[in-house]
Amino acid sequence: MRMTRLAHALATGSLTLPPSGTIAVYRPQIGDDLSVLPADRVIVLTGWKPDHDHFARDYPVTPTPPHAAALVCLPRSREGGRALIAQAAAEVTPGGMILVDGQKTDGIDAALKDLRSRVDLSESLSKAHGKLAWFAAGPDLSDWAARPRLIADGIQTLPGIFSADGPDPASVLLAASLPDKLQGKVADLGAGWGYLARAILARPGVKRLDLVEAEADALAACRMNITDDRAQFHWADATSFRPEALLDAVVMNPPFHVGRTADPSLGVAFIQAARRMLAPSGALWLVQNRHLPYASALTDAFLEWTEVAGNGGFRVIHAIKPKRAKP
Numbered sequence: 432m433r434m435t436r437l438a439h440a441l442a443t444g445s446l447t448l449p450p451s452g453t454i455a456v457y458r459p460q461i462g463d464d465l466s467v468l469p470a471d472r473v474i475v476l477t478g479w480k481p482d483h484d485h486f487a488r489d490y491p492v493t494p495t496p497p498h499a500a501a502l503v504c505l506p507r508s509r510e511g512g513r514a515l516i517a518q519a520a521a522e523v524t525p526g527g528m529i530l531v532d533g534q535k536t537d538g539i540d541a542a543l544k545d546l547r548s549r550v551d552l553s554e555s556l557s558k559a560h561g562k563l564a565w566f567a568a569g570p571d572l573s574d575w576a577a578r579p580r581l582i583a584d585g586i587q588t589l590p591g592i593f594s595a596d597g598p599d600p601a602s603v604l605l606a607a608s609l610p611d612k613l614q615g616k617v618a619d620l621g622a623g624w625g626y627l628a629r630a631i632l633a634r635p636g637v638k639r640l641d642l643v644e645a646e647a648d649a650l651a652a653c654r655m656n657i658t659d660d661r662a663q664f665h666w667a668d669a670t671s672f673r674p675e676a677l678l679d680a681v682v683m684n685p686p687f688h689v690g691r692t693a694d695p696s697l698g699v700a701f702i703q704a705a706r707r708m709l710a711p712s713g714a715l716w717l718v719q720n721r722h723l724p725y726a727s728a729l730t731d732a733f734l735e736w737t738e739v740a741g742n743g744g745f746r747v748i749h750a751i752k753p754k755r756a757k758p
Contacts, residue, residue, distance in 0.1 A: 433459075433504060433532050436563040438467045440556050446565065449527065452499025457515050459504050461485045474498070478647030480668050496522035501568075505533030505542055511591020512542050514577035521576070523568035534561040577648070579655060586656055588624050592649040593686075598626045601745045602684045605718035606630035608740040608747040613637060615679030618708060620669040620701055621645070624652035627682055632659045641678075643669045670700040677710035684718045699728040706732040706753040715750040 440446035448454065454468055458477045465473055465486075475486040476494055483492055501519040505512045512533070519529050531546065533539030539562045546552050550566040579587040580595070588595040594602070606627055614636025619628050622642035631640055642657065643665045644650040650666050657664075665672060669683070685701035687694060698719060705715045715733065719725055721744060729736045729750055736750035 433561065434464045434467050435559045436532060436556055436561060437502070437530070439558055440563060441467065445553075445556065446528075446530070449499040452524070452527070453495060455494075455496075455498040455501040455519065455522065456490075457501060457503045457519055458482075458506060459486065459502075463504065465490070468502075472499075480645040480647070480666055484668075494522070497524045498522055498527065499524060500528045500530070502530045502532060505531060505537055505539055506591055507537045508591035508595075509538055509541065510595075511577075512538065513545070513572075513575035514590045516542075516546070517572040517575035518577070520568055520570065520572040525567075525569045527568045528565050529568050530563060530565040532561065532563045536560070579652070586624065586626075587652055589648045589652045592646060592652060593623055594626075595624075599623075599684065601718045601720070602626050604740060604742065604745050605682070605684055605716065605747055608718075609634070609682065609716060613680055615639075616674070616676060617641070617680045617682060618643060618672075618674060618678050620672070620681060620683040620705065621685055622653055623649050623684075625656040627684065628653065628657050628662065631682055632657070632661060637661060639663065641665060641672075641674055643667050643672045645669065670704045672704065672708075674708050678708050678713055679710060680714050680716065681705040681708055682716045687720065687723055695723050695725070698723055698725055702728045702732050707756065709753040711753065711755075713751075713753060715748070715753075717748040717750065718745055719748065720744065721746050 453474050454472050455474050455476055460482055473490050475490045475492050477483050501523045503515050503519050523529055543555055543564050550570045552566045553564050555562040555564040577590050581587055582597055613634040616639045617631055617637050618641040620643050622628055622644045628642055640662050642653055642662055645668050647666055683701055685698040687698050733750040734752035736748055738746045739749045740747040
């Protein structure tokens with residue numbers, strides 16, 4: 432859908448790309464076809480590890496500003512979108528074109544309204560349930576740049592990351608349910624900005640904690656919030672992460688949405704990953720929305736599991752005796 436708008440703008444002549452120089456594409460997603468752009472000039476910049484790895488097969492992914500032009504693929508977060516636009520404005524040569532594209536469900540109308548008060552924005556091209564507009568780099572948008580935000584208890588977050596305004600209620604329930612004697616080598620899958628990590632590292636028996644997070648901004652916030660020497664940080668997709676050694680425990684509050692669409696298969700993939708990472712005596716501590724259908728996945732992955740805490744919206748699962756994968 433995104434490239435439909437860009438292809439139309441280029442085909443009709445309403446938009447012309449610069450004849451030379453790099454074109455930075457900020458935050459494209461798997462499924463975005465960038466072939467409408469000159470492949471030898473495209474640089475893909477994204478902090479989401481699965482998208483980064485996908486596009487790294489065909490495009491450079493190392494920032495090399497200044498760029499001749501940029502395409503900003505608007506995320507759902509208003510603050511996150513502003514931060515991306517500010518980044519592009521700072522990294523594109525003055526006068527170079529900055530394109531802003533997004534779906535209506537992701538807030539493109541509000542983003543373009545905000546921009547019109549700051550820059551000389553083109554008329555928007557509306558197509559495929561979204562909009563595309565552009566402006567020339569030059570105006571100072573640095574007040575939109577991503578900056579750490581202090582929320583409580585010395586915790587810092589960044590725009591656009593999950594639960595940026597405070598702890599997720601499910602994680603709060605899970606943290607309160609963890610045993611005092613949690614020990615050994617532990618992983619926090621989908622560590623976010625570090626709320627669960629703080630609870631895990633409060634247990635003196637924990638010898639090492641692998642914090643695995645696919646979103647680079649969330650991991651950056653996690654590094655600010657977690658200074659314990661036992662913590663090891665990994666920018667990685669939790670579903671394919673491999674620890675150095677089998678673990679004594681995995682703690683996780685897995686995601687269950689792709690954009691606005693619920694996708695329980697994400698949680699299932701996290702459960703399968705936890706099984707692979709755990710030692711035979713290891714245990715999984717999982718919090719989930721109560722309505723999610725994880726029972727079969729838990730039974731397939733563990734010999735024993737039970738609900739140990741819960742409320743109307745969430746439940747905490749303790750699973751032991753991970754099943755070994757069949758050869």
